[in-house]
Amino acid sequence: MTPDPSVPSTREPASLPARERILRAAERLFYLNGVRATGIDRIIAEAGVTKVTVYRHFPSKDDLIAVYLDRRHETWIAWFKEALAKARAAQPSAARNAHPFDPLLQAAREWFEQPGFRGCAFANAVAEVGATVPTVAGIAARHKTEVRDAIATLLPADETARDMAWAATLALDGAVANAQSGIGSAEASLKGLRDLLEALALRARARRGGRG
Amino acid sequence: MTPDPSVPSTREPASLPARERILRAAERLFYLNGVRATGIDRIIAEAGVTKVTVYRHFPSKDDLIAVYLDRRHETWIAWFKEALAKARAAQPSAARNAHPFDPLLQAAREWFEQPGFRGCAFANAVAEVGATVPTVAGIAARHKTEVRDAIATLLPADETARDMAWAATLALDGAVANAQSGIGSAEASLKGLRDLLEALALRARARRGGRG
DNA sequence: GCTTATGTAGACAGACCTGTCTACATAAAG
DNA sequence: CTTTATGTAGACAGGTCTGTCTACATAAGC
Numbered sequence: 001m002t003p004d005p006s007v008p009s010t011r012e013p014a015s016l017p018a019r020e021r022i023l024r025a026a027e028r029l030f031y032l033n034g035v036r037a038t039g040i041d042r043i044i045a046e047a048g049v050t051k052v053t054v055y056r057h058f059p060s061k062d063d064l065i066a067v068y069l070d071r072r073h074e075t076w077i078a079w080f081k082e083a084l085a086k087a088r089a090a091q092p093s094a095a096r097n098a099h100p101f102d103p104l105l106q107a108a109r110e111w112f113e114q115p116g117f118r119g120c121a122f123a124n125a126v127a128e129v130g131a132t133v134p135t136v137a138g139i140a141a142r143h144k145t146e147v148r149d150a151i152a153t154l155l156p157a158d159e160t161a162r163d164m165a166w167a168a169t170l171a172l173d174g175a176v177a178n179a180q181s182g183i184g185s186a187e188a189s190l191k192g193l194r195d196l197l198e199a200l201a202l203r204a205r206a207r208r209g210g211r212g
Numbered sequence: 213m214t215p216d217p218s219v220p221s222t223r224e225p226a227s228l229p230a231r232e233r234i235l236r237a238a239e240r241l242f243y244l245n246g247v248r249a250t251g252i253d254r255i256i257a258e259a260g261v262t263k264v265t266v267y268r269h270f271p272s273k274d275d276l277i278a279v280y281l282d283r284r285h286e287t288w289i290a291w292f293k294e295a296l297a298k299a300r301a302a303q304p305s306a307a308r309n310a311h312p313f314d315p316l317l318q319a320a321r322e323w324f325e326q327p328g329f330r331g332c333a334f335a336n337a338v339a340e341v342g343a344t345v346p347t348v349a350g351i352a353a354r355h356k357t358e359v360r361d362a363i364a365t366l367l368p369a370d371e372t373a374r375d376m377a378w379a380a381t382l383a384l385d386g387a388v389a390n391a392q393s394g395i396g397s398a399e400a401s402l403k404g405l406r407d408l409l410e411a412l413a414l415r416a417r418a419r420r421g422g423r424g
Numbered sequence: 425g426c427t428t429a430t431g432t433a434g435a436c437a438g439a440c441c442t443g444t445c446t447a448c449a450t451a452a453a454g
Numbered sequence: 455c456t457t458t459a460t461g462t463a464g465a466c467a468g469g470t471c472t473g474t475c476t477a478c479a480t481a482a483g484c
Contacts, residue, residue, distance in 0.1 A: 127339035128249075130330065
């Protein structure tokens with residue numbers, strides 16, 4: 001079968017504690033190659049530790065995967081919130097009502113264009129190990145909820161915000177999945193995403209106009 | 213690590229030719245467990261053939277995967293087109309302009325509720341083996357294009373149809389990915405999808421109204 | 425000073441993976 | 455009749471996988 005994806009090997013700096021080196025190597029390899037395709041041996045090589053050290057910190061590979069996903073969630077969502085906040089702060093206040101999703105679009109562009117972009121770590125993990133590992137499914141669900149909540153902060157806090165933010169989350173997921181497969185990719189995905197988000201915002205304005 | 217997903221074992225009927233039995237077993241196992249997680253040994257067991265027979269029909273597992281994806285595409289897209297056509301035929305003609313995406317929504321519901329539903333086979337394959345296997349990425353791209361074209365048949369054939377259909381395709385992808393992770397899942401995904409599609413249709417009507 | 429945590433090196437078990445091999449059987453096509 | 459395609463059974467090579475093992479080293483905390 002096709003051999004392991006050829007992601008360049010690196011080595012975590014020896015100054016960091018072993019546990020941290022393990023987690024950094026795992027984060028990089030699990031994301032770029034997939035959790036199933038990445039063996040413990042590759043992780044110990046790039047973390048610069050021995051197998052005993054890994055298994056003293058993490059009872060099993062499944063546990064390491066769970067910690068990886070937890071950390072990935074923390075760092076990613078922090079980045080995402082900040083990207084949204086920054087883009088929103090730069091937005092003229094008039095545009096915030098007319099184009100509430102512009103910051104999301106900007107964040108998505110930034111994300112898709114990152115060098116090591118390979119889609120959503122959580123969607124990928126679910127695709128790889130399936131819903132058979134409940135930990136993975138659980139973390140993925142929590143992740144998606146928090147993404148929706150972060151998106152909701154772009155919207156006026158009325159009773160429709162949650163549903164709109166949820167729809168926008170699905171739109172983002174679709175764009176991510178498409179950008180990942182890397183065909184016409186980033187630009188086409190962003191165009192589709194913009195269409196969806198603008199339509200969503202337009203409908204919300206129409207409703208508010210029609211009601212109020 | 214977590215063992216192979218526990219999908220029930222079956223056996224293809226011996227009346228079929230060996231090649232067909234292999235492909236049917238592969239289709240089922242690759243889709244349900246993933247292409248990477250499924251070993252040739254499991255396939256030969258459930259197809260009721262020997263390893264030599266497999267390797268006489270398919271030079272390598274990668275080739276088998278490619279043929280699997282090709283077949284999966286053919287059968288899925290045929291089902292999809294028919295589901296759209298049937299739902300559209302059942303639609304009152306007045307609704308076809310106001311709610312052009314209703315057939316898509318119906319097809320999505322039907323799909324998500326199928327017993328063995330585990331998301332998009334092509335997105336999953338890309339997530340598993342990455343873009344490192346060009347065959348997989350290529351088939352996935354072709355698949356997505358044809359999905360878009362099928363969706364476009366729901367729309368009046370003007371110059372905006374392609375873009376709208378593309379946006380709808382992304383929305384569908386997002387809903388699929390979410391339904392796959394199986395949390396609040398099918399119903400929530402469909403609700404988000406409906407919101408996106410209705411917004412899209414509304415914007416198109418508004419544009420036509422504003423112009424014509 | 426003694427215990428506990430953390431680290432090293434590398435062998436090993438037991439499983440599963442893809443892919444090849446020998447040797448034999450059957451049946452259709454030329 | 456002979457060649458070619460298709461099938462069977464099962465051993466085998468060579469690799470990778472997770473996880474355990476022994477044996478030793480160092481440093482911090484009580």
